[in-house]
Amino acid sequence: MRNKAPRVRVRAALRVWQRNATVYKRTWKLNILPNFFEPFLYLLGMGLGLGAYITEMEGMPYINFIAPGLLISSIMWGATLETTYNVFVKMNFDRIYDGILSTPINPKDLALGELFWGATRGTIYGSAFLSILFLFGMGLHWGILLIFPMIFIIGFMFATIGLLFTSMIKEIELFNYFFTLFLTPLFLFSGIFFPLSQLPQAVQIIAWFTPLYHGVELSRGIFNQVWGVELLGHFAWIIGLTLLNTLVVLRAIHKRLYN
Amino acid sequence: MGNEFFSFCEFGLSWFMENSTPIITAQKLSKTYGSLKAVNAINFEILPGTCYGFLGPNGAGKTTVMRMIYCVTPLTSGRLTVNGENVMENMSAVKRGIGVVTQDDSLDYDLNVINNLLVYARYYDLTREQAVRRADELIEFFQLEEKRGENVRTLSGGMKRRLQIARALINKPSILILDEPSTGLDPQARHHVWSKCHELIEQGVTLLLTTHYMDEAEQLCDKIAVMDRGHIITEASPWDLIKSEVSPYVVEIRGDEAARNKILKAVVDQIDFHEALSDRLLLYTADAIPLHAHIQDMDIPVKTLLSRRSSLEDVFLKLTGRELID
Numbered sequence: 001m002r003n004k005a006p007r008v009r010v011r012a013a014l015r016v017w018q019r020n021a022t023v024y025k026r027t028w029k030l031n032i033l034p035n036f037f038e039p040f041l042y043l044l045g046m047g048l049g050l051g052a053y054i055t056e057m058e059g060m061p062y063i064n065f066i067a068p069g070l071l072i073s074s075i076m077w078g079a080t081l082e083t084t085y086n087v088f089v090k091m092n093f094d095r096i097y098d099g100i101l102s103t104p105i106n107p108k109d110l111a112l113g114e115l116f117w118g119a120t121r122g123t124i125y126g127s128a129f130l131s132i133l134f135l136f137g138m139g140l141h142w143g144i145l146l147i148f149p150m151i152f153i154i155g156f157m158f159a160t161i162g163l164l165f166t167s168m169i170k171e172i173e174l175f176n177y178f179f180t181l182f183l184t185p186l187f188l189f190s191g192i193f194f195p196l197s198q199l200p201q202a203v204q205i206i207a208w209f210t211p212l213y214h215g216v217e218l219s220r221g222i223f224n225q226v227w228g229v230e231l232l233g234h235f236a237w238i239i240g241l242t243l244l245n246t247l248v249v250l251r252a253i254h255k256r257l258y259n
Numbered sequence: 260m261g262n263e264f265f266s267f268c269e270f271g272l273s274w275f276m277e278n279s280t281p282i283i284t285a286q287k288l289s290k291t292y293g294s295l296k297a298v299n300a301i302n303f304e305i306l307p308g309t310c311y312g313f314l315g316p317n318g319a320g321k322t323t324v325m326r327m328i329y330c331v332t333p334l335t336s337g338r339l340t341v342n343g344e345n346v347m348e349n350m351s352a353v354k355r356g357i358g359v360v361t362q363d364d365s366l367d368y369d370l371n372v373i374n375n376l377l378v379y380a381r382y383y384d385l386t387r388e389q390a391v392r393r394a395d396e397l398i399e400f401f402q403l404e405e406k407r408g409e410n411v412r413t414l415s416g417g418m419k420r421r422l423q424i425a426r427a428l429i430n431k432p433s434i435l436i437l438d439e440p441s442t443g444l445d446p447q448a449r450h451h452v453w454s455k456c457h458e459l460i461e462q463g464v465t466l467l468l469t470t471h472y473m474d475e476a477e478q479l480c481d482k483i484a485v486m487d488r489g490h491i492i493t494e495a496s497p498w499d500l501i502k503s504e505v506s507p508y509v510v511e512i513r514g515d516e517a518a519r520n521k522i523l524k525a526v527v528d529q530i531d532f533h534e535a536l537s538d539r540l541l542l543y544t545a546d547a548i549p550l551h552a553h554i555q556d557m558d559i560p561v562k563t564l565l566s567r568r569s570s571l572e573d574v575f576l577k578l579t580g581r582e583l584i585d
């Protein structure tokens with residue numbers, strides 16, 4: 001017998017977000033510290049180490065070239081870790097969702113709540129990273145204010161990507177494939193460390209279809225205040241994928257949890 | 260005077276009508292997983308303020324019925340209404356009126372005891388003040404004061420179950436679903452849970468429970484549906500079931516098969532009926548004392564010979580030819 005899946009409700013989703021925030025509040029001090037070390041180590045190792053050999057990239061110091069992209073990749077790791085491993089454990093091992101779904105919260109509300117929370121975790125990662133960049137004197141201009149909403153939106157986008165994968169798998173080991181075969185290539189080939197224009201045309205075309213690339217380009221444009229219509233294009237791409245993926249993933253989670 | 264009399268009658272009638280309108284109605288309720296008919300076209304009605312039990316062995320379909328009632332699994336076919344709402348149409352409204360204690364505990368191990376209640380209250384949109392007041396009441400009612408700030412992991416099995424029931428009551432539901440409330444608890448904890456259940460029934464909560472323990476069903480339920488392989492085999496009050504399906508007393512004999520057969524042959528015209536199981540012989544009778552004495556006098560060596568009141572377990576055995584706990 002088929003019924004119409006009830007519509008998703010933002011208020012119910014925020015209840016789930018609040019639950020995660022309550023749990024996070026208990027351990028946030030422990031949780032957040034690595035988020036500051038990570039960019040520090042990257043900038044030291046890549047910027048100063050590699051930077052000693054590669055002094056300039058596209059007309060800017062190497063460290064300035066990679067920093068905006070690394071910021072976006074940290075959002076990617078933060079948001080996807082949340083909606084992959086953490087959601088999987090809550091769904092399959094800890095039976096947290098069994099408890100939540102026996103209240104007025106429905107599967108789609110739950111999914112949207114986890115997306116908000118994934119975006120929030122991405123934002124926490126990104127903000128920590130950004131604060132270190134500021135400390136290094138990067139991005140200190142008014143235009144940088146635009147990066148804040150971008151951090152959240154990009155976090156949301158990656159949350160939907162992680163959750164979609166989670167909705168499809170039954171074994172936690174399969175996340176290894178997601179991370180090594182999907183996210184790591186994104187990390188390496190989305191123009192964070194070198195401009196894609198150096199790569200064959202085919203690779204550039206593939207890159208256009210991947211989410212991290214657009215985030216990196218958008219971030220680099222904002223950091224270096226290169227305002228152009230391309231930035232709008234990247235932004236539209238990100239919004240488009242996020243909306244589409246949200247619709248798909250809400251349905252997928254409904255199907256997974258209501259059967 | 261006449262008018263008053265009639266209005267009194269009307270009042271009585273409407274009271275009667277209201278209280279005899281089922282709070283849960285299932286018609287040809289079915290659930291299929293692949294080719295397995297987990298629940299197979301069952302019908303039942305549950306009256307408000309009563310305790311209704313589903314009794315049956317593992318895999319009978321009890322949990323599946325509960326899950327359809329609290330809207331976490333869709334029906335394959337049939338119709339199910341709860342508090343007047345169709346479970347397939349208005350999930351949130353149905354769930355708002357039900358408290359659920361799942362078979363495997365679904366407490367939030369990332370939160371402490373009080374936060375399990377407060378966070379749960381948010382799912383029902385209770386305000387902070389309402390939540391705190393209600394949580395305090397429940398912690399007192401279930402005697403969890405000392406564990407208030409403790410991690411859930413540190414609770415004993417009985418305390419966890421009590422916390423789960425407390426959590427299920429946070430929104431003052433009219434229906435409380437308990438899926439095997441006392442499985443895995445020690446006798447003391449079971450009795451504690453049962454006494455709380457009795458108090459809740461007295462407060463007017465409709466209780467819906469599943470169990471594979473006879474004594475639990477006998478203790479708590481006004482009415483029992485005996486389930487087996489997706490079907491309801493029979494439905495009645497515990498006492499009526501015992502009265503109608505078996506005789507009031509059982510004489511139970513363990514020993515080698517030859518001895519058992521010899522006894523059976525000798526008393527077969529003095530009993531109502533018997534069950535010959537692999538390891539024992541059950542003789543059903545209206546009066547156990549003379550039968551017991553008679554067997555003793557026969558002087559046939561057996562391992563044990565005991566007389567007892569018959570129970571729902573015997574009903575189940577008679578109805579299905581199988582023992583309940585597998």
Ligand SMILES: Nc1ncnc2c1ncn2[C@@H]1O[C@H](COP(=O)(O)OP(=O)(O)O)[C@@H](O)[C@H]1O
Pocket residue numbers: 292295297315316317318319320321322323324
């Ligand atoms: N999600 C599911 N997928 C497939 N089969 C299931 C699922 N849930 C329950 N079943 C099967 O349905 C039958 C009834 O299960 P259940 O309702 O849990 O029984 P009970 O609670 O009486 O022990 C069992 O055979 C069980 O294996």
Ligand SMILES: [Mg+2]
Pocket residue numbers: 318321322323362438
């Ligand atoms: Mg069960």
